Amino acid sequence: MDNVNNLPSASIDDIPEGAPVLDVREQDEWDAGHIHGAQHLPLSQLAERTGEVPVDEDVYVICRSGGRSLKATAYLAQYGFDPVNVLGGMGAWADADKPLISENGETPRVL
Template sequence: MFPPDVPSATPQDVPAEAYLLDVREDDEWAAGHAPAAHHLPMQEVPARMGEVPMDGAVYVVCRAGGRSAQVTAYLQANGWDNVTNVDGGMRAWAAADLPLESADDAPPRII
């Protein structure tokens, strides 16, 4: 299912200081995301990948891990050396009781 040779980590292994790139759609982001995450929908990555830092660890997350694995592989193919897929995505993040916030008035949730 995932591209070959995609480095991965569990949500619990994502360092607090890492750049967390959330590649989900706007409605998924609004429903619930990690407080320090940076939002860049998957379809916008090719046009906006210059916004993703190359000088530190980047962890890529989506809902379940499939889209983020593809983005991780894409960034690797375009020169990012320290990029890692977050296994299980935001579903695993929430299951691990890691912090979530929403961009609307509802309690944070993963859709």
């Protein structure tokens, strides 16, 4: 990750409507609350599942606070994808009162 400062990044407000969002958090975090329409691909599975990542378009990569998404962005950039690290992650999303959905039937929240 030598060039992390050169990786594309965006705030949550910079994510275009309908743009692909890749959530790299773990299953329990995803189940508790995530962005509607986001794709779930935990960082721990990224290397084995890169074939599921959209190609030839910007993919907005998000995690809880930005650390895991930065690692995922660096990894994907090495292999020719067009990832954009989302600054502040799901914490910033929740702080901005943006909508969440859950998979566990409970009120959506960010873990």
